[in-house]
Amino acid sequence: MDSMSVEELIAWQPPKITSLIGGRQSAILVPRGTMFIYGRWGSFKSMLALDLSMKAPWGKPWLGYTTAGFGVYYLQIEVTTSMMQGRVVQYMQGNKILPPARLRISTQHWYKLEHDKQNLLGLELMGYKPDLLIIDPITKAMAGDLTNNVDAQRVCDLADRLAERYNVAVCMIGHIRKPDTDETGKETTTSMEHELIGSSIFADWADTMISMRLTEETVDYSSVRITFEKHRHSQMLLPPQELVVSRIDLSMTSRPLGVG
Numbered sequence: 001m002d003s004m005s006v007e008e009l010i011a012w013q014p015p016k017i018t019s020l021i022g023g024r025q026s027a028i029l030v031p032r033g034t035m036f037i038y039g040r041w042g043s044f045k046s047m048l049a050l051d052l053s054m055k056a057p058w059g060k061p062w063l064g065y066t067t068a069g070f071g072v073y074y075l076q077i078e079v080t081t082s083m084m085q086g087r088v089v090q091y092m093q094g095n096k097i098l099p100p101a102r103l104r105i106s107t108q109h110w111y112k113l114e115h116d117k118q119n120l121l122g123l124e125l126m127g128y129k130p131d132l133l134i135i136d137p138i139t140k141a142m143a144g145d146l147t148n149n150v151d152a153q154r155v156c157d158l159a160d161r162l163a164e165r166y167n168v169a170v171c172m173i174g175h176i177r178k179p180d181t182d183e184t185g186k187e188t189t190t191s192m193e194h195e196l197i198g199s200s201i202f203a204d205w206a207d208t209m210i211s212m213r214l215t216e217e218t219v220d221y222s223s224v225r226i227t228f229e230k231h232r233h234s235q236m237l238l239p240p241q242e243l244v245v246s247r248i249d250l251s252m253t254s255r256p257l258g259v260g
Contacts, residue, residue, distance in 0.1 A: 039212030057100035070131035071102035094249030152199035
């Protein structure tokens with residue numbers, strides 16, 4: 001453990017990149033930071049993860065916030081390789097974006113973090129040196145009980161070990177529990193921050209938590225409300241966003257909404 005005097009701390013020079021997503025006052029994700037994106041099925045969580053994966057290496061804004069132009073390793077465990085291929089091609093065409101050189105995509109349905117005794121994921125991270133690892137979803141990547149504190153802590157510790165050893169930030173994609181409803185069937189749950197399925201360890205572990213709620217759905221497009229439920233490193237209040245996804249070509253646009 002390296003300690004510093006106050007004078008040494010003041011004289012210390014920070015790394016060139018202090019924020020991967022957002023500015024110094026509005027940091028959403030920092031180097032070796034942690035983030036959760038979560039929502040119910042069909043809320044475009046994986047599409048938002050893909051959007052980040054495709055834009056970040058080019059240094060394009062994501063949800064209106066700057067990105068530092070960094071490499072991404074996207075571990076997608078939920079869809080097949082053929083489905084991922086179609087999704088990527090459609091996204092690139094709809095959003096008019098070229099294939100990023102610093103993006104790796106892996107579709108390994110068998111992968112479990114706790115069972116990786118050969119450190120296969122670590123070898124990939126060491127070889128390609130991304131700045132961000134996306135695990136989509138954690139429910140598939142975790143062998144233990146999602147609601148068990150010991151199992152959840154073990155997975156978070158493994159993620160922290162990967163972050164420290166390979167200098168990567170870690171983003172996990174999660175689902176929400178079934179919302180509460182009244183006698184008419186209308187959802188009564190108003191706060192998304194407690195809806196993430198699993199142990200509270202995950203919410204404590206994450207620096208940033210982004211919830212996604214489908215608000216409108218038509219034949220042509222879907223609207224999603226994105227809320228920054230937790231943003232440990234941002235000094236500014238991050239307003240919610242409206243994300244509009246075209247069902248025709250997967251083009252995605254976002255705009256900030258009023259706070260409240």
